[in-house]
Amino acid sequence: MTFFRGLSIGIVLATSCIALAVPGCAAESGESDDALEGEVAGGEAASSQDALTARDVTSYAPVTPPEHRVTTTSVAARVGASVGAGRRLAVIRTATYQGETTKLVVDEDSFATALVSATALAQSTRASSADDHVQDTPYARSLASVAERGTALEHLSSAAPHLGAEEPFALTIDMCQSHKPWEKRLFDWAVALSDRLHEAVPLGIAMTGVWAKAHPAELDQLLTWERGGKLAITWVNHSSTHPLHCLDASCRHAEFLTAASVDFDEEVLGEERVVIARGMIPSTLFRFPGLVHDANRLHQLQRLSLMPLDADGWIAKGQPIRPGAVVLVHGNGNEPEGIVGFLRQVEAPARAAALASGKSALVPPVFVAPVPPR
Secondary structure: OHHHHHOOOOEEEOOOOOOOOOOOOHHHHOOOHHHHHHHHHOOHHHHHHHHHOOOOEEEEEEEEEEEEEEEOOOEOEEEEOOEOOOOEEEEEEEEEEOOEEEEEEEEOOOOOEEEEEHHHHHHHEEEOOHHHOHHHOHHHHHHHHHHHHOOOEOEOOOOOOOOOOOEEEEEEEEEOOOOOOOOHHHHHHHHHHHHHHOOOEEEEEEEOHHHHHHOHHHHHHHHHHHHOOOEEEEEEEOOOOOOOOEOOOOOOOEOHHHOOOOOHHHHHHHHHHHHHHOOOOOOOEEOOHHHOOOHHHHHHHHHOOOEEEOOOEEHHHOOOOOOOEEEEEEOOOOOHHHHHHHHHHHOOHHHHHHHHHOOEEEOOHHHHOOOOOO
């Protein structure tokens, strides 16, 4: 699995909250939108503000359409990994970071993201030309394919490299706002698997900005495991506030981000600001709360140069781990039955042996891309 580590995109920890009818939702205990906002507005959340805003991020805005450039020399990153020479880049955001004008760029071949100085980018890149064929990069072709399909991605691409694993799957962990203790047993399992394999285990973490603000110690632990080579994390955008917008008193039906009152751009960009302020780098993936979206929101996400990530292995809903599945569990404490079901499957003798031998393997969730990174 050396390839996965070198890809520098890690695993997605996706934590999505859903309405009462759906496992894992913060409304599971009957909390309304207002209750959720009040919970994170005081106490625990307030005490975490300093930790999350240690790096000042302002004037954060999308670049639409993206600007395409090619590096002539390597470019050092303010956040993320440095970019080598000869790389085709899409510039998708501008920001003022610690008082300096910066750009968020995507390597159009590897999907790796980095925040770089605007001055360094101008000095070490050139504008792309027709000879660079940026329209044929995996990133550009994937975005175009998603737009053509008009649906979210929920299964690993058949073209993705699996290094001989017969049963590859992506583990995504939704982390929507919750006052409950996180599911450390899930992450302990992943770390133990890393120890057995002697390599970082890829995960996708779908995190809301509100969870990050309310749980700085847990986030620190995730980052410690990442820095220690235990976890290769793909940070999936799960919105800033994960609004519910219940349609009935029981909240069994909710609009989430499809509600007309939602400032969709701010939900997307606000979460990215939190991630960058914490010294993390956002990925090119976005998970809609509740996996609820419509044509309008998918079009808006396309304009923001992100790919929508659904799942076809939602454990708490009875969907099993299958080859090529995008597995969804909640690590925020609101879906214990999903965690129990997942651990039961991966700790069963046959699956545990398959994971140890490489027959079964966790892979980065970005391998859902219609044209996978290379």
